[in-house]
Amino acid sequence: MAERRFQLYDTTLRDGTQQEGMVLTVEDKLAVARRLDAFGVGFIEGGWPGAVPRDTEFFRRARTELDLRSAQLAAFGATRKPGALVSVDPQVRALLAADTPVVTLVAKSHPRHVELALRTTLAENLAMIGSTVRHLVHAGRRVFVDAEHYFDGYRLNREYALEVVRTAAEAGAETVVLCDTNGGSLPDEVRAVVGDTLQSTGIALGIHCHDDTGCAVANTLAAVDAGADHVQGTAHGYGERCGNANLFTVTANLVLKRGIEAVPVERLREAAGLGRAIGELTGVPGHPAAPYVGATAFVHKAGLHASALRVDPDLYQHTRPELVGNEMRTLVSDLGGRSSIELKARSLGYPVTAGSNEVARTAARVKELENLGYAFESADASFELLLREELAGGSLARPFEVESWRVGVDRLPQGEVRTEASVRLRVDGIPLIASGEGNGPVNALDRALHKALDPRFPELAGLELVDYQVRVLNAEAGSEAAARVLISYRHGGRCWATVGVDENMVAASWRALLDAVHFVLLGREGTERLAPVAAAS
Numbered sequence: 001m002a003e004r005r006f007q008l009y010d011t012t013l014r015d016g017t018q019q020e021g022m023v024l025t026v027e028d029k030l031a032v033a034r035r036l037d038a039f040g041v042g043f044i045e046g047g048w049p050g051a052v053p054r055d056t057e058f059f060r061r062a063r064t065e066l067d068l069r070s071a072q073l074a075a076f077g078a079t080r081k082p083g084a085l086v087s088v089d090p091q092v093r094a095l096l097a098a099d100t101p102v103v104t105l106v107a108k109s110h111p112r113h114v115e116l117a118l119r120t121t122l123a124e125n126l127a128m129i130g131s132t133v134r135h136l137v138h139a140g141r142r143v144f145v146d147a148e149h150y151f152d153g154y155r156l157n158r159e160y161a162l163e164v165v166r167t168a169a170e171a172g173a174e175t176v177v178l179c180d181t182n183g184g185s186l187p188d189e190v191r192a193v194v195g196d197t198l199q200s201t202g203i204a205l206g207i208h209c210h211d212d213t214g215c216a217v218a219n220t221l222a223a224v225d226a227g228a229d230h231v232q233g234t235a236h237g238y239g240e241r242c243g244n245a246n247l248f249t250v251t252a253n254l255v256l257k258r259g260i261e262a263v264p265v266e267r268l269r270e271a272a273g274l275g276r277a278i279g280e281l282t283g284v285p286g287h288p289a290a291p292y293v294g295a296t297a298f299v300h301k302a303g304l305h306a307s308a309l310r311v312d313p314d315l316y317q318h319t320r321p322e323l324v325g326n327e328m329r330t331l332v333s334d335l336g337g338r339s340s341i342e343l344k345a346r347s348l349g350y351p352v353t354a355g356s357n358e359v360a361r362t363a364a365r366v367k368e369l370e371n372l373g374y375a376f377e378s379a380d381a382s383f384e385l386l387l388r389e390e391l392a393g394g395s396l397a398r399p400f401e402v403e404s405w406r407v408g409v410d411r412l413p414q415g416e417v418r419t420e421a422s423v424r425l426r427v428d429g430i431p432l433i434a435s436g437e438g439n440g441p442v443n444a445l446d447r448a449l450h451k452a453l454d455p456r457f458p459e460l461a462g463l464e465l466v467d468y469q470v471r472v473l474n475a476e477a478g479s480e481a482a483a484r485v486l487i488s489y490r491h492g493g494r495c496w497a498t499v500g501v502d503e504n505m506v507a508a509s510w511r512a513l514l515d516a517v518h519f520v521l522l523g524r525e526g527t528e529r530l531a532p533v534a535a536a537s
């Protein structure tokens with residue numbers, strides 16, 4: 001007999017949609033299915049036809065609109081009703097009408113569920129499983145059986161749980177998937193139960209874990225270690241209550257840690273991109289710190305980490321980010337030292353070394369400024385200006401000088417509030433004076449600044465402010481508290497941010513606005529002008 005291939009089964013479109021806030025259109029579901037197929041999953045569970053009209057429609061459209069390359073589509077549903085004929089059970093008929101190669105049946109394996117939820121006998125439950133599986137197999141379907149509440153049922157009545165597995169397999173189910181439906185099991189229990197079930201029945205087993213103890217991934221791996229060769233999960237761990245086993249984490253662990261080709265190794269390099277794409281399609285992004293695919297999964301902030309990573313990235317990383325399509329980044333902050341500055345500067349294209357005076361001075365200034373409330377980890381443009389200032393010996397030539405600025409907010413007699421700002425700048429000794437109105441002080445200042453500068457510096461025209469955030473730093477000081485302002489911009493296809501801190505919120509905003517225009521005006525051309533950059537020491 002040919003050796004069975006490992007089965008990676010995705011249930012994002014069924015169990016994933018049982019998560020609060022997850023509402024997918026048929027269009028969304030089709031798009032997610034295409035992405036999962038391209039990633040290389042073996043099975044995609046599309047939903048419950050007959051129960052959910054949207055899922056019935058999904059399977060109808062899938063027939064003509066999904067051209068799956070590696071995955072087979074699975075329709076999910078329940079065993080027939082107690083005491084009913086399987087051939088006329090409307091729900092079973094809907095499963096067949098979905099016309100998928102695979103049908104996955106949820107079946108009770110816990111005696112209390114049989115008696116209290118199904119309100120039938122243990123014997124009739126076995127008959128429901130047997131007849132439904134046989135009916136579907138006879139109709140040419142590959143059948144998987146999800147044995148619901150298997151681990152809790154096994155603890156209560158091991159013999160009955162094993163009987164459910166045998167009944168399903170004898171009727172023709174290809175795999176019996178042991179479900180930790182309430183998600184309350186721990187890895188040692190899962191390993192023991194899967195091991196015993198496999199040894200006692202010899203039947204091909206799968207695993208479906210929920211994350212209510214935070215152990216869904218660990219439980220899944222424990223089941224695989226015990227012999228399960230079919231694994232279910234969802235993108236980003238979406239799912240009912242605390243969610244399911246995270247398919248990305250499980251897959252990366254299987255491929256990279258266990259050497260199991262759950263997906264081809266080269267497809268794993270698309271995992272981070274797939275995670276982002278599915279987050280956008282569903283409107284529910286994955287956790288930034290999610291293993292392997294999270295935006296911060298390979299981001300380093302601590303100075304000691306950066307110092308070791310400079311020598312060898314493996315010293316503070318368990319695997320190489322490129323294997324899962326992610327990337328390493330270093331953050332600059334007061335938790336870092338010279339090595340963090342070197343790594344960040346190099347990533348920005350400045351060939352500096354941690355041993356140089358310029359880097360040491362930059363590191364010291366970052367600590368000093370962060371102690372005043374600055375935060376450079378998100379304000380990459382302000383950091384770059386600071387770095388360049390130090391590389392230029394502490395006095396970076398700026399394209400213009402600021403003489404003064406003012407903002408006035410007037411409440412007019414009719415009740416309207418008018419905000420006006422004016423700026424006095426100087427370029428090559430020539431004064432530039434402009435004023436602007438806005439819907440608030442920052443907007444008015446921004447307009448005045450651009451009115452003064454844009455005619456002289458056309459490159460500022462494409463500078464787009466996309467986000468403005470203000471954070472009160474010492475809230476206990478009440479209205480006298482200092483403020484940190486972070487402004488995000490888009491310019492020339494790049495996104496970056498600047499930061500300003502001051503006891504006056506408008507002055508903090510002005511600093512951030514000013515950094516932005518300087519960053520654009522000093523541009524990369526400026527980098528060359530400022531050469532030579534600190535030589536390697």
Ligand SMILES: CC(=O)SCCNC(=O)CCNC(=O)[C@H](O)C(C)(C)COP(=O)(O)OP(=O)(O)OC[C@H]1O[C@@H](n2cnc3c(N)ncnc32)[C@H](O)[C@@H]1OP(=O)(O)O
Nearest residue numbers: 048050051052078079080081106107108117118119148181
């Ligand atoms: C563990 C899991 O996550 S399994 C997946 C669960 N997913 C869903 O429930 C989403 C889709 N569900 C639905 O759309 C609806 O609940 C339906 C269409 C299935 C049923 O709707 P209704 O007929 O209105 O029944 P309701 O939701 O109130 O109750 C569920 C019924 O299914 C029965 N049932 C529960 N588990 C099973 C099972 N494994 N096999 C067969 N019937 C079951 C219950 O006994 C109850 O039957 P009853 O109406 O005779 O009392």
Ligand SMILES: CC(=O)C(=O)O
Nearest residue numbers: 106146148149179181
């Ligand atoms: C089948 C399923 O989703 C569960 O038992 O959790």
